[in-house]
Amino acid sequence: MRLGYPCVSLLLDRTTNHDCTLRTAGPERLRALIAQNLADLRAILEHNLAHGWLMFRIGSSVIPFASHPVNTLDWQNEFGAELAAIGAFARQHGMRLSFHPGQYTVLNAPDPAIVERAKAEIAYSAAFLDALSMDASCKIVIHLGGAYGDRDAARARFVDTVNRLDESSRRRLVIENDERLWTPADALWVSERTALPVVFDSLHYQANPGPGELDELLARIFATWGPADGPPKVHFSSQAAGGRSGHHADYADPAEFQAWVERWSRFGDFDLMLEAKAKDRALQALSEFTSREISASSLHKEYV
DNA sequence: GGAAGTCAAGTCTCG
């Protein structure tokens, strides 16, 4: 099992998400931000390696405004050497990188302009991973979008759009159950019609389980990952105490983490993204706990 | 240097 966290290292105080406002986004400013983001990405990956964390989610602002017309830079070429070096480092150490575009990336919107912008954002994310020469196991995670008062039409629109996507985008796309609208069963329905793998998010499942028995859902979800996709990916986080349903806690609850890991392990190998607000601090706390408390587990072997 | 306000984008929920 590989472990990862999103976008920001609190231990290093570095982030791959340096950005700026639209009105200050000139070429020189963008160049400086990209350079800083890539330097931070490299430093974070080296730091992760030292801790044995072999997954990382790259911030969508790593190339600020990449899918917006204001960014006219030929960033693949301008930063080609840095990108290639980062990719070589990641591949050398068996790292798995990913993107997770935000709530504005909606592939099933009724408005075609919104869909075009979503496709552009996904294409950019794929292009970044391509620039690193990462294989198709490095994924772009998205949600299923809105419901628009007609769930059947909405998810059918999602399927239709995905099946028309360029292969360079489609081969990296994976879908995740969310905490309000789309359940694991919905994601499987879409997966059956698109061949997209499904990311199972435990906190979203608890907030919005939907139909189906958990073990059966997990078995089917893990089976959506083909050989080229790499091991199934899961998202884990604990519910924030006192927060509203689906709100990420600062740290992971070790017992809850262990219970989910044991359950997932029944269905085969997998990689785990910890979505905690304390980022790598939370992962460090968890690693210390697990290596202390369950020293005989397969998790521990990853760190020795 | 710290605090408060602002930010490209979409959708749903609540008052």
Add this chain to the structure above:
DNA sequence: CGAGACTTGACTTCC
């Protein structure tokens, strides 16, 4: 019907 939440917070302005 407008504000707030969501979430990858980070920048910008103001004091």
